[in-house]
Amino acid sequence: MNETAQPWPHGHAAHAAEKPVVAFRNVFIEFAAPVLADVSFSVAPGETRVLLGPAGVGKSVLLKLSNGLLRPDSGDIWLFGEEIARTPEEKLLPLRTRTGMVFQESALFDSLTIRDNVGYQLIAEHFPDEEIDRRVREVLSFVGLEQTFDLFPGSLSGGMRRRVAIARALIHDPELLLYDSPTGGLDPVTSSTIIELIMKQRDVRRTSSILVTHRLQDAFTLCTHCFDPDQGRMMPLPEGQADPGTTFLMLEEGRLIFDGSLHELVHSENPFVREFLE
Amino acid sequence: MAIPLIEKTAKNFVFTVQDFSIFAYQATMNLFRPPVYWTDFLMQSDIIGVGSTTIVLLSGFFTGGVLALQSAATLSAFGATGVTGRFVSLTMIRELGPVLTGIMVSGRNASSMASELGSMVVTEQIDAMRALGVDPIRRLVTPRLYACIAMLFFLTIIADFCGILGGAFVTKFMNNLNGTQYFSEAWEYLRASDITQGLVKPLFSGFIIATIGCFNGIRTTGGTEGVGRSTIQAVVWASILIIFVDFLLTQVMLTIFR
Numbered sequence: 036m037n038e039t040a041q042p043w044p045h046g047h048a049a050h051a052a053e054k055p056v057v058a059f060r061n062v063f064i065e066f067a068a069p070v071l072a073d074v075s076f077s078v079a080p081g082e083t084r085v086l087l088g089p090a091g092v093g094k095s096v097l098l099k100l101s102n103g104l105l106r107p108d109s110g111d112i113w114l115f116g117e118e119i120a121r122t123p124e125e126k127l128l129p130l131r132t133r134t135g136m137v138f139q140e141s142a143l144f145d146s147l148t149i150r151d152n153v154g155y156q157l158i159a160e161h162f163p164d165e166e167i168d169r170r171v172r173e174v175l176s177f178v179g180l181e182q183t184f185d186l187f188p189g190s191l192s193g194g195m196r197r198r199v200a201i202a203r204a205l206i207h208d209p210e211l212l213l214y215d216s217p218t219g220g221l222d223p224v225t226s227s228t229i230i231e232l233i234m235k236q237r238d239v240r241r242t243s244s245i246l247v248t249h250r251l252q253d254a255f256t257l258c259t260h261c262f263d264p265d266q267g268r269m270m271p272l273p274e275g276q277a278d279p280g281t282t283f284l285m286l287e288e289g290r291l292i293f294d295g296s297l298h299e300l301v302h303s304e305n306p307f308v309r310e311f312l313e
Numbered sequence: 314m315a316i317p318l319i320e321k322t323a324k325n326f327v328f329t330v331q332d333f334s335i336f337a338y339q340a341t342m343n344l345f346r347p348p349v350y351w352t353d354f355l356m357q358s359d360i361i362g363v364g365s366t367t368i369v370l371l372s373g374f375f376t377g378g379v380l381a382l383q384s385a386a387t388l389s390a391f392g393a394t395g396v397t398g399r400f401v402s403l404t405m406i407r408e409l410g411p412v413l414t415g416i417m418v419s420g421r422n423a424s425s426m427a428s429e430l431g432s433m434v435v436t437e438q439i440d441a442m443r444a445l446g447v448d449p450i451r452r453l454v455t456p457r458l459y460a461c462i463a464m465l466f467f468l469t470i471i472a473d474f475c476g477i478l479g480g481a482f483v484t485k486f487m488n489n490l491n492g493t494q495y496f497s498e499a500w501e502y503l504r505a506s507d508i509t510q511g512l513v514k515p516l517f518s519g520f521i522i523a524t525i526g527c528f529n530g531i532r533t534t535g536g537t538e539g540v541g542r543s544t545i546q547a548v549v550w551a552s553i554l555i556i557f558v559d560f561l562l563t564q565v566m567l568t569i570f571r
Binding site: 099102104124125128129130131132134135136138139140142143144145155156159161203213 | 348436437438440441442443444445446447448452
């Protein structure tokens, strides 16, 4: 990777010296109409970036660009230090095994059991069956769904499917997690469970992540709480404090209009940000 | 007004052919680079081969029967009903066996491949597979392609055999002609070149069914309605191409074996 050419447009002090896990520089993409225009940002190791914005502004597209599922029309994208915007698909596949992605509608393979869904990557890499079973049970236990091991996705509720999708994303111990509206369409209790899982991954394993959401409540909970491994649940941070590794991005009509901390977000003068928050 | 429309249609057609060529090349060449998913190949062979046996068996039998009925009616005018066996076996082995099997399997399997892969596209399962570092062409298309080619070869042999049996049944029990003479004629005039012609064609048909079915499936857009559209296109294009390629191959084979 060309270190000098690499963007670091809005770095944070704690991470500024570290090599970013993901970096975008002047990324443009259009389908029938422009979707993203001149987007630049980066994600440092251990950092959680919450991508906010109303429906249809290109949040999911941005997420799919991050691991090369989509290619930009122009601009550069680096993943783990490798330029991926023009890399052939076969060279991207091994790079993607270092990431985990949770899709908006879970995208579980409906003809496979939960065991085979969660262990899909391990099966593809010809791990021994005992090893697959052990790791699938371990990661299902992490999301609290050990009992679903032999079931099919069709017999699970929406929230359970979303948790299985998180388990599938975690099985290979990824260095980057991409969450596409993981709480979209779920009830508040289930949403809270999902956010707790994301927080657990952030605070226990320090995995870098990009979280797409249009639910402010989820974003703020993630920022103002931390996971307590001793108590096994999330705990609020002291009044006025926020997780320093959790920062925000906001898109408006394909343009990145905000990149900063929770404090900067709530005190932003940008009329779109104000309108979104209110 | 018409010129831009023609230009757009022509460009779309050229791009589609280009995409299809790259897709078919990748699917074919994946066999020669690991990983190769042999378990998926066997599963697809079971779905395509064993699953299609009944329709191929029945369609072959009745086609042979119809051929015997029609040919006997015509040949009787020349007092040549004795050559019914030769007519049925040559027609089945050289032409109708491969083409009918191709079209029957295309109706059953090109549609199922397009709808299965199309559903996976619209529910983001293909993207999920790519995100997990697995190549969907290698995992889903290549096993279907080689299973389809291998199974169509054997299904065509079954169709040919059942067609000749159907012709024999009609000749013996409906036309009240000599069954032994039927089989004797069917066997005696059969040449290696006829069998070669008949067994090369299903290899091409198998390739067409799998690549067209999977290509349409993997390019699905527009939700569940798009899945339906892809399924129709897969069957229509696969059937047309099977007949067109059969025409070309027949011309080539006739030149070679003249």
